[in-house]
Amino acid sequence: MPNEQHPCSRWKGPPSGLYKLNSDAAFQGRRLRIGGILRDEEGVAVVTYCSTEDGKFDVAVGEAMAMRSSLKIAMEAGFRNFILETDNIRLFHHLKKASSPPCYFGRLVKDILTLSRNCQSCVFSFVKRSRNGAAHSLAKLSFSFSEYRVWLEEYPPEIQGVLCTDIENLMI
Template structure:
């Protein structure tokens, strides 16, 4: 799941205070209610809880896909990649206008 991998990458980059946005209401609700279902989804949640315990601060917010266009575009773009890509200080050129809009709207 993207949220788990995003948290992992952020922590490996040295970030330990995180705000994680998700457009998955089921993930957001499960994290908010600290659910631990006995399912593959529950195993992902268990991993996320473990990562959370290593952060100084972490919070989650639900953002509709329309409000999270940058994440949606990067996820879509990743479908064509054979290996993991991480952009920390820059973004792909075709995504930059959406990054600028995201920053302007904060």
């Protein structure tokens, strides 16, 4: 079973050799907005991602969709050492316990757990919503595009302020 970390109050960089993947979902009517960001121990964005999905989804389902999509993209970019961080406590608990209930949310949890087993290192972590700003900003930004977007070793300029704040917090 993958390791887990306890809740923290602010975005914190991963230990050397690991990458932290934050994901988030935002909702507007019948559209789900998804954002994900993979950063190194210095807070540098190595992969950023955003997309939208049509349909009305439960919050936990949207959060699980965001994590699954972000993890797939980070793995496709060649990364395999992660701390997966979410601000959804329900998703965190199911991942930590490796339990997937018999519903659509459970299938998404199972997908994430299956993907995580293909990693060299995968740790699940919970963070307060107020400290998941970069991923949330990417989710909100997703409506600016007609299809999903991925940035490698860069990020959209709209999230620069949030990333600067996170990096400043690392220095405290």
